[in-house]
Amino acid sequence: MGMERLGINYSAVLPEIIMALTGVALMLMEAFWPSRSKRRAGLVALTGLGIALIATLRLWGTPRQTAYAGxxxxxxxxxxxxxxxxIASVLAVFLSWNFLEEERIQPTAYFALLLFCAVGMALLTSSHDLIMVFLGIETVTISTYVLAGYRRDDLRSTEAALKYFILGAFSSAFLLYGIALVYGATRTTNLSAIQTVLNQPLNDAERALMMxxxxxxxxxxxxxxxxxxxHVWTPDVYEGAPTPVTAFLSVGPKAAGFAAFLRVSSLVFGADFDLASAGRALQSDWISAVAVMAILTMTFGNLIAITQTNIKRMLAYSSIAHAGYVLMGIVARDWQAVAFYMIAYTVMNIGAFAVVALIARRGDERVLIEDYSGLxxxxxxxxxxLTVFLISLTGIPGTAGFVxxxxLFKxxxxxxxxxxxxxxxxNTVISAYYYLYVVIVMFFRxxxxxxxxxxxxxxxxFTLAVTVLGTFYLGLLPTRVFSYLNQAQTAIAHLIH
Amino acid sequence: MEQLFFIIFAGIALIGAVNLLLRRNPLYAALSLLTTMAALTGLYIMLKAYFIAVIQVMIYAGAIVVLFLFVIMLFNIRVVERQTDRRGYLKWLALPFAIILIGQFVYIARLFEGNPTPVGTEVGLTEMVGRKLFTAYLLPFEVTSILILAAIIGAVVLAQKE
Amino acid sequence: MVPMSWYLALGAVLFTIGAISVIVKRDILSMLLAIELMLNSVNLTLVTFSSYFQELSGQILVFFVMVVAAAEAGVGLAIVVLLFRNRQTVDVDQASMLKL
Amino acid sequence: MDIALEAAIKTAIILFIVLTFLAYLVLFERKILGWIQLRVGPNRVGPWGLLQPLADLLKFIAKEDVTPNTPNKVLFALAPALALVPPLMALAVIPFGSTVELLGRKIALQITDINVGLLYVFALGSLEVYGIILAGWSSNSKYSLLGGLRSAAQMISYELALTLSVAGVLIQAGTLSLSEIVRVQSGYYFGVIPRWHVFWYQPLGFIIFFIAAVAETNRVPFDLPEAESELVAGYHTEYSSIKFAMFFVGEYAAMFVVSALATTLFLGGWTGPGAERVPLLGVLYFSLKTGFFLFVYIWLRGTLPRFRYDQLMQFGWKFLVPMAFVNIFISSALALWR
Amino acid sequence: MEFVIHHLLTVIVFMPTVGVVILLLHRLFGGKSEALMRWIALWVAVITFILSLPLIAGFDRLHPGMQFVERVPWIRSFGLNVDYYLGIDGLSLWLIILTTVLTVVSILSGWRVIEHHVREFLIFMLLLETGVLGVFVSLDMFLFYLFWEIMLVPMYFLIGVWGAERRIYAAIKFIIYTMAGSVLMLVAIISLYYLNAQATGQPTFDLVRITENLRTGILHLDPRVEFWLFLGFALAFFVKVPLFPLHTWLPDAHVEAPTAGSVMLAGVLLKMGTYGLLRFNLPMFPHAAAELTTPICVLAIIGIIYGALVAMVQPDLKKLVAYSSVSHMGFVVLGTFAHTEQALHGAIFQMLSHGLATGGLFLAVGVIYERRHTRLIAEFGGLGQSMPVYTGMVGILALASIGLPLLSGFVGEFLVLVGTFTSPIEHARAFTALAATGMILSAAYILWMFQRVFFGEITHPENATLPDVNGREKATLLPTVALVIVLGVVPNWFMRKMDMTVLALERRMAGVAEIHQPRRELSDQRVSASTALVNGQSVTEEVTADGNGTLGN
Structure with missing residues (x-):
């Protein structure tokens, strides 16, 4: 059984390997070279992430290929x-810098978990088999359950972790049952193979299972x-979790989740199926379901966000609303739009949370919107x-959020x-109300x-400088990012027809 | 004969599950789950999935439920006394929900009745599982190591005393 | 000869019971146990498909599910321990500073 | 039907022999402890106290069976059974000898040879903890509860090392069937040294296995769950009469199973000079090797002090488990190299 | 200098931004002097104004297309062909000048009044100028939308930070109303873009190109689609104008905003709405415009009369002026949708006139508010005695607002009325009559207000000692006063520059058959007249060969 048949390809998973090894190295460092200095652990984590990023970018342009037996x-x-x-993880490391110091948290395990989470996210973006989707999601969520509960002496944090855990595990069970039924209908878990099967007519039983x-x-x-x-877990978890973790949760795992969602949607459900095939019927159902979900998500998120008095909860609901916008991209089957939006959202949301984290300070004490008055x-x-980020989240032109x-709208x-x-x-108009309310409180009160x-x-x-510049850069001169996305489009044109 | 065994095991499994639903003391819930798992082991053997049957006992019964019992005993949790009404409405929601779900699933399952293909013999052998695990499923297998490592670190971080 | 549908139906019923238990239970430990029950029913479904199809990947997936279940149980119980230490209760409603 | 009948007969015989053996094991333990402590040991009932086990049995049966004020009487009664049954069930896959010819049939001296034999034993081993945990919980006594807790933690911790230590053997043998594993170990290297795993490739695995096995059976120096000086009698404090006897027998049965397993995995099982031709010789070899382990058990009890709880955990997690990994690594390297 | 000449519009638009950068640098280097900041901002505004003057000189009034064009590819990907595309025509030319003038005036007006966060105030004023100028010069819909929305942010802050007591409410109301309108415009832009790309295969946001495609029929819209697109754009602009039922944000915003904000709001921001109508709705969707003429005109008339009536009963000076804006802007809308040349001329002219007159009136209110910290009409009386110069200036502005001949207001409103009267639309004469009522009402409330504030006995002793306007206040009021006079005296000089643009618009509307049905003969006349002009136009095109109308011409 040769290496070729197994499809072993180290360079394909090099970013994951690097990040995993960095995580392990952090733990070993704790054992053999103990120190409570966040700087050293942070630098190691940053180095690992940086190398992983380089490894990722170096793969750019390689022809589309599967590895590890599909x-x-x-x-x-x-x-x-x-x-x-x-990038989200890198920003999260910067955000956590102070938090770790103020809370006197032992930094190595924290960063190690962050890196393992990054490994899970990276795998999720590349998975081509439902098993990998499942394992990727689990790696991400298990790490983030812990990160959410990291302020151990704070009840809010613990409860956030608990709620996140229960609902996360609950949803995993549903996902898994879905995988099992799809497997039962198609006799495979490989996405391409599923697509092939769906392109033929299925019998009644299999069709029902598939549905x-x-x-x-x-x-x-x-x-x-x-x-x-x-979404029920979101506000509580975002409120209770330490703010840097919330910032990370709202962008990193979400982006990875969308990547997997998109991959499954587009590869299995988005292809051009024959008229008689099982996929055709499924496809329209799937798309309308996602469309309904998108409408509910953005409307609900925005309407509830208006009533919030806690800025973290407000941003949580806003994050739900933004998920609704992104779902539009899935409905439209335009993954580049989703990718761009996630880049933009990462930059502006991490930035917003950076300010929130800074103002909240030790123990997450100042998190009410009222606390911002006169700031x-x-x-x-x-x-x-913060104003720039909020404006960008609203979607006013000139900022990343608008582009x-x-x-997505287009x-x-x-x-x-x-x-x-x-x-x-x-919904955008509705959102203007609560985003700009914060601005009001800051400047007008x-x-x-x-x-x-x-x-x-x-x-x-540093984080703020990077995110502000990024917000404007993506908002005013998005051409370069667009052209990267454009290249990507030609590379995997057949992913979405 | 085989059908009889199925009915026995399935019956035990269902009793365990229903008991889990009804019991309010987590300890009994855990033991009910254990019963269900044991019955499932029997079903796995009937399905000739020996490897799965054995690790079902090892991992679920031997590790996971024990862990639960350990925590239950650690805090010496007795019956949860208080009966709150807050989730009362959920119970009434749950019943129709259950009927719909079960009906749907059973309907689908019945669609399969037409083709009772014989149960495989080769598939469940440990050797086959192992071979596949280390060839086609090599990457997922390696990923689980990261997953478990993260879980270990996480559990230690959360539960350790300062 | 046991028809495949019997196994599938059993799996579905167990899954539903598990899901309902998660919803109606109030103490965290029972909720976690119910989630384990759900995973078990998924396993049964997968093994059934795998055996009847003579196709191994279902059983491999079960293996991974078990691994994940163990990891989840570990983390979940650690959270429970933490919560108990902070608040001396495992009742979800009690442990609810955050609105649901 | 024939096979079922054959299995039933074998089961009955083996259960009878092993249980009798266990009864006398208790006597031997007391005797040996006595000698180690420079005293005589039991010597009143029968010559050299040989009828002592019988007397003990009568006493257990005759005593009043006290049930404490417990939240759940069923569990209280169930716990001893849960402690006793798994080790006895594990006997089913242990090869006591090679095949004998009887009434024109080839009969293996093993109740059944399933291809996941080793995993089966471990699966049952992992169930053993339930008896102790439930006993500890349902006794409604703090000593029992603490004993149960300690036991649960200890058994989960050491099960890991135990399982991992066997991985080396599996890599060498390439099978999970116990009889196959024994067969792999038959023969000699250089004409003199038997091809037992303990000599070839797996000495480290053997040491880890044995240490972990002692811990798994809650024996000195790992007997914290029943540490009499701290917890009265640990998880079985509240048990008396026949229920106590079941725990008692269960513990010794577990010792026996673990020893038999160690024999099978590392000391070549029933193999030995002439065992192929004269099957009963194989049984003798097997008994001698197992007996040696049981003696070591008793020897340890006579000589070693008890661990502290944190030492126990540290030792398990920070020494045994890493060493088991090292062993796996070495074994894999050797397997690849060969 | 070469750069400035060839990129004049860019320079004008971003000159204020340069000022912002200077102010930020000033802060960065620890500058604390508020006077210096004010001077910096003022000079930047003045330079912008001076830079905008060559536009008038260089503007070729016979050139029908866009002039001073600058075009650079900006975002080019995924069919998102966005250009940095600037240019002006007769419609935007005077609005740019109006903006640059009023910015100077506004900055001056805030000189003493704004005491806290001076730097931020000036920064927002300058940003606002950039935004507004950008709206007027953008010829790419994407760019247009960008400036359109960006402009909201500084205005939001100007109202919210430096406003009066209910400023927060006003700021929120302002931004929600405007955003609600503009996001619908965004949808319309996207769909127009998409339809155009579908029809021509060339995705572009190029406003001129799309208008042309629509005119020539390369891009043909289904009537229903056209109707919805029209509404999508129109709602955004109607909110801004503001047209009658959508006007409720305006009084709040005006009353709460600081004087400088009110001036910009009334003087410039409202014009963006009518500018948009003229730039997008009429040339792009003439059929829908024709179809909707009657309801829109009705709303405009309601606005005219309603605004006037409400203004009449206002005890608050600023509110009075604010409602008068509703009324006057109604004329602009009416003129826009009357579909005659005079009416269009009048509408555009009225935009300028209203910007100057109302802007001036807000300044005037600011002057006495600074002195008395009240704006209630009842608090004043007999100011003519204590502040004669001030009274004179306000008098001119008020008369201009009423529409007295020889002042700017007269020209605009008269042309609108004449144009409407001769308009082919249904009920044109009734509309004219009602709108004329509005004019009379406006004379009533303005004069009544003037009388109560300036004439009669001094009822409140503190008014007796009020100092007259000082040099700075004169400097703010004088330009507006002077300009309303100039506009009133030589309107032709201004209108000449708009001729070609108005003609093109008119012809576009004339191409739509249905409005002309009631009076076929008239329309025939007009068509022949237009043809004559077109011929003349083609001649001039040859003359201005390079066609870009840069300064060199």
Whole structure:
């Protein structure tokens, strides 16, 4: 049994290998070279992520290929999303810098978990088999359960971890049952093989299994990407988890979840099926289900977000709403739009959470929107970036959020979902209310009580600078990123027809 | 004969599951689950999935449920006394939900009745499983090591005392 | 000869019972146990398909499910321990500073 | 039907022999402990105390069976059975000797040879903890509970090392069937040294296995679950009469199974000079090797102090498990090299 | 200098942004002097104004197309062909000048009033100018939308931070209304883009190209689609104008905004709405425009009368001026949809006139508010005695607002009325009559207000000692006063520059048959007139061979 037949290809999983080894190295460092210095652990983590990012980018342009007996696939889609999740992880490392110090948390295990989570996310973006999808999701969620509960002496954090865990495991069971039923219908778990099977007529039993299986998969993915009505865990977890972790949760695992969702949707359900085939019927059902989910998600997320008084909860609901926008991209089957939106969302949301983390400070004490009153002119170094991010989240032109939204809307419109687009733009207006409310509180209200200014540590300064510049760069000069995406399109044109 | 065995095992499994649903003491719930698992082991043997049958006992019964019992005993959790109404409505939701789900599944399952292909003989052997695990499923197998490592670190981090 | 549908039906019923238990139970440990029951029913379904189809990947998937179940149980129980230490209860409703 | 009948007869015979053996094992233990402590040991009932086991049995049966005020009487009664049954069931796959010819039939001296034999034993071994845990919980006594807790933690921890230590053997033997494993070990290298795993490739695995096995059976120096000086009698504090006897027998049965397993896996099982031709000789070899392990058990009890709980855990996780991994690594390297 | 000449529009649009950068650098280097900041901002605004003057000189009034064109590819991917595409025609030319003038005036008006967060105030003012100028010069729909929305942010802050008591409510209302309108426009832009790409195979946001495609029929729209697209754009613009039922944000925003904000809002921002109508709705969707003429005109008339009536009962000066805006902007909409040349001329002219007159009135209110910290009409009276110069200036502005001949308001409103009267639309005469009522009402409330504030006895003793306008206030009021006079005296000089644009618009509407059905003869006349002009136009095209109308011409 030669290496070729197994499809062993180390360079294909090099980013994962590097990150996993870095995680292990961190743990070993803790054993043999103990220190509570966050700097050393952080630098090791950053180095690992940086090398992994380089490894990912070096793969750019390699022809589309599967590896490990069809378990994973290497294409530009995977590389792009892997790059996104690695960048999200890098930003999360910067965000955690201070948090670890203030909470006196032992840093190595934290960073190791972050890296393992990154491994899971990267695998998720490349999985080409339902088994890999399942394992990738589990690797991500198991690490993040722990990260969510990392402030161990704080009840909110513990409860967040608990709720996340129970609902996460619950949804995993649904996902798994879906996988089992799909396997029962098609006798395989490989995505291409499933597509081949679906391109033929199935018998009644198999079709029924496929339908229910697809519905279960949808539930499972719905949980992972915080789509309504499977979003219930999101606000609590986002509120309770330590803010840097929340920032990470809202972008990294979500991007990875969307990658897997998109992969499954597009490869299994998005192909051009013969008219008589089982896939055709399934495809339309799937798309309309996702469309309904998108509408519910964005509307619900935005409406509830208005009523929130806690900024973390507000951002949680906003994150749900944004998931709704991204689902439009899945409906439109335009993965580049989704990819761009996730890049934009990563940059602006991490930035927003960076400010929130900084203001919340030790023990997540100042997280009410009221606590921001009078911040505006007193600390422009914080309020200005936050305003930029909020404006970008609203989707005002000139910022990353606008270009991303614009593209999604355009794709959905071209795909013929004009109603969806109209609902989405109405939602955008709704969202303006609560995003700009924060701006109001910051700039238009006087401080209720005297607050000492928050120091701006270097790591945060760097993060904020990068994210603000990124927001404007993506908003004003997106051409370069577009052209990368464009190249990718030609490389995997057959992924979505 | 085989059908009789199936009915016995399935009956035990169902009793265990229903008991799990009804019991309020987590200890009894755990033991009910154990019963179900034992019955499932019997079914796996009937399906000639020997390897799965054995590791079912080893992992589920031998590790997971023991862990549960350990935690239950650690906190010496007795009956959860309080009866709250907050989730009462969920119970009423659950019943129709259950009927729909079960009906749907059973309907689908019945569609399969037409083709009772014989159960495989070769497939369940440990050697076959092992061979496949280390060839086609090599990468997932390796990924589980990361997963378990993350779980171990996580569990230690969370549960350790300062 | 036991028809395949019997196994599948049993799996479905067990899954449903598990799902309902997760919803109606109030203490975390029972919820976790119910989730394990759900995973078990998935396993039964997979093994059934695998045996009847004479196709091994179902059983391999069961293997992975068990691994994941063990890992999840470990982390989940660690969270329970932490919660108990912080709050002396395992009742989900009790442990609800955060709104549901 | 023939096969079933044959299995039933074999089961009955083996159960009878082993249980009798276990009864006398208790006597031997007391005798040997006595000698180690420079005293005589039991010597009143029968010559050299040989009827002592019988007397013990009568006493167990005659004593009042006390059930404490427990939340669940069923579990309380079930626990001893759960402790006793798994080790006895494990006997089913242990090869006591090679094949004998009887009434024109070839009869293997093993109840059944299933191809996942080793895993079967481990599966049953992992069930053993339930008896102890449930006993500890249902006794409604703090000593029992602590004993049960300790036992659960200890058995889960050491099961890992135990299982991992066997992986080396599996890599060498390439099978999970116990009789196959024995067969692999027959023969000699250089004409003199038997091809037992303990000599070839697996000495480290053997050591780890035996240490972990002692811990798994809750024996000194790992007898924390029943540490009499701390916990009265641990998980079986509240048990008396025949229920206590079941725990008692269960523990010794577990010792026996583990020893037999060690024999089979590492010491070549029933193999030995002439065992192929005279099957009963094989049984003798098997008994001698197993007896040696049982003696070591008793010897340890006579000489070693008890671990502290944290030492126990540290030793298990930080020494045995890593060493088991090293062993697997070495074994794999050797297997590839060969 | 070469760069400035060839990229004049870019320079004008981004000059204020340069000012923002200077102000930020000033902060970075620890500059604290508020006076210096004010001077920086003022000079930047003045330079912008001066730079915008060559536009007038260089504007070729006979050239029918876009002038001072700049075009650079910007985003090119996935069929997202976005260009950085600027240019002006007769419609935008004067609006740019209006913007640059009013910015200077606004910055001056905030000189003493704005005491806290001076730097931020100036930054937002300059950003606002960039946004507004960008809207007027963008010829790419994507770019247009970008500036359109960006402009909201500084205005939001101007109202929210430096406004009066209910500023937060006003700011939110302002932004939600405007955004709600503009996102629908976004949908319309996307769908128009998509339809155009489908029809021509060339995806582009190029406004001129798409308009041309629509005119020539290369891109043919289904009537229903056209109707919805029209509404998509129109709602955004109607909110901005504001047309009657969508106007409720305006009084709040005006009243709460600081004087400078009100001036910009009334003077420039409202014009963006009517500009959009003229730029998008009329030339692109003439059929829908024709179809919807009657309801829109009705709404415009309601706005005119309703605004005037409400203004009449306002006790608050600023509210009065705000409602008068609703009324006056109604004229612009009416003129826009009357589909005659005069009416269009009048509408555009009224935009300028209203910008100056109302802007000036807001400045004037600001002047006495600074002194008395109240805007209630009842608090004043007899100011003519204590502040004669001020009274004179306000008088001119008020008369201009009423539409007294020889002042700017007269020209615009008169042309609108004449144009509407001769308009082929249904009920044209009734509309004219009602709109004329509005004019009379406006005379009533303005004069009544003027009388109550400036004439009569001084009822409140503190008014007796009010100082007259100082030099800075004169500097703010004078330009507006002067300009309303100039506009009123030599309207032709201004209107000449718009001729070609208006003609093109008119012809576009004339191509739509149905409005002309009631009066076929008239339309025939017009067509012949147009043809004559077209011939003349082709001649001029040869003359201005390079066609770009840069300064060199």
């Amino acid at each position: 378990m994973i696939i290497i294409d530009d889609f995977r590389l792009l999303f892997t790059a996104i999740v690695i 229910v299986g697809a519905a279960m998969l949808l539930i499972g993915f719905g949980f992972k990407v915080t789509a309504v009505p499977f 505006g002119f007193r600390q422009p170094t914080l309020s200005f970036p 991303g939204k614009f593209w 794709s959905a419109w071209e795909a013929g979902f004009s109603m969806l687009v109209i609902i989405a733009v109405i 006087e401080a209720k009580r005297e607050i000492e200014p928050v120091p701006l540590p270097g790591a945060f300064g």
